[in-house]
Amino acid sequence: MWSQERHDRILLLLKERRRLTTEMAARELGVSRETVRRDLIELAQTGKLSRVHGGAVPAHVPEEPSYAERTQSRLRQKQAIARLAATLLRPGMSCFIDAGSTTHALAQVLAQAGGLKVITNSVGVAQALASRRAHELVLLGGEYASDVSATFGEFTVAEIARHRVDVALLSPTAIDAAHGATSYVSAEVAVAQAMLARARQRVLLADASKLGQCSRMQVCLCVDIDVLVTDAEADPQSLDRLRRSGVGQVMSGD
Numbered sequence: 001m002w003s004q005e006r007h008d009r010i011l012l013l014l015k016e017r018r019r020l021t022t023e024m025a026a027r028e029l030g031v032s033r034e035t036v037r038r039d040l041i042e043l044a045q046t047g048k049l050s051r052v053h054g055g056a057v058p059a060h061v062p063e064e065p066s067y068a069e070r071t072q073s074r075l076r077q078k079q080a081i082a083r084l085a086a087t088l089l090r091p092g093m094s095c096f097i098d099a100g101s102t103t104h105a106l107a108q109v110l111a112q113a114g115g116l117k118v119i120t121n122s123v124g125v126a127q128a129l130a131s132r133r134a135h136e137l138v139l140l141g142g143e144y145a146s147d148v149s150a151t152f153g154e155f156t157v158a159e160i161a162r163h164r165v166d167v168a169l170l171s172p173t174a175i176d177a178a179h180g181a182t183s184y185v186s187a188e189v190a191v192a193q194a195m196l197a198r199a200r201q202r203v204l205l206a207d208a209s210k211l212g213q214c215s216r217m218q219v220c221l222c223v224d225i226d227v228l229v230t231d232a233e234a235d236p237q238s239l240d241r242l243r244r245s246g247v248g249q250v251m252s253g254d
Contacts, residue, residue: 006031006039007048014049014058018214019179021055052218053189057179075105077207077231080254082106085169085205085229091115093166096195097125099150099188100171102205104128110135119163121156121191123149138163145187152187160194168199174213175206177238177245180222182215189217202226208233211242222246 006029013028014020025036040056043049049056082105089095092115097103099122107128110116114134120126121140129135142156170192172181181204183189196202196219204225211234223246230239230252239250 003039003042006035007043010036010039010043010056011048014056017178019052019055019057024055050216052179052182052216054218057182057214057216074207074209077233078102078105079109080231081205081207081229082109084251084253085203086110086113088167088201088203088227088229089113089116093117094119094163095165096120096160096163096168096170096199098122098168098170098192098195099125099148100205102171102207103169106169106205117165119160119165121151123151143187152191157190157194160191160198163198165199167201167203168195169203169205170195170219171205172210172219173215174210175204175222175225175228175242176212176214177222177241179214179218180245181206181219181225183217183219184215186217189219192219196220196224203229205229207231208235211235211238227251 009029010025013025022033022036026033040051044051047059049059078101081102085106086109094117097107097118097120104124107125111128111131117136118129119138119140126137126139129137140151140156140159142151143153145152173183175181202225206228208231211230222242226248228242228247228250232252232254234252243250
């Protein structure tokens with residue numbers, strides 16, 4: 001099969017399935033996975049698709065709003081999610097919290113309690129928790145991203161690997177049944193994946209607007225999500241699809 005034929009077939013499969021793994025494409029095309037990887041790189045370079053961990057998604061993924069915009073949107077829902085997520089934590093527990101508008105809302109709730117060991121790459125989360133000095137707090141080093149006021153990069157990921165915690169609390173860009181949790185920026189994905197790998201329980205926070213959506217890069221599959229915390233506006237059918245795709249538990253409320 002000529003490369004152009006493979007490219008056309010890959011794009012057709014992607015249109016039909018919305019996400020295509022390298023293994024699936026290799027099986028469908030009858031070629032090696034290495035050949036598929038080269039095809040995906042070429043197609044991504046021409047803007048015809050976007051590569052994600054293990055495969056590809058359609059190229060036309062909406063750009064993520066800025067962090068400043070996200071902090072001002074759906075505040076009531078994020079606060080509800082934060083209050084619900086806080087009930088999963090008890091004094092003496094350790095946790096990762098990543099950088100995001102929803103996890104910042106969580107930090108504001110946790111600031112009213114105490115007794116946790118919190119490890120975060122978010123300056124905003126650290127500032128919220130430091131207001132009462134009631135928690136043991138570790139702010140991860142790394143390359144500082146001023147737009148989200150957080151640290152990222154190889155040093156941050158290496159620092160995460162030094163810890164083992166009870167719970168990771170993360171806020172991805174999107175979650176759907178087919179693609180799992182996804183985010184827009186590769187540096188954020190690397191931090192999230194490192195935190196998930198070092199936590200006994202993996203908790204994702206996502207308001208209803210993120211459900212059934214897909215962003216550029218995969219953070220994890222649904223089977224890797226122990227608890228999804230969302231708000232009361234979440235569509236019951238969407239939640240049912242997520243459960244059937246492997247999400248362990250769904251918590252939702254006002």
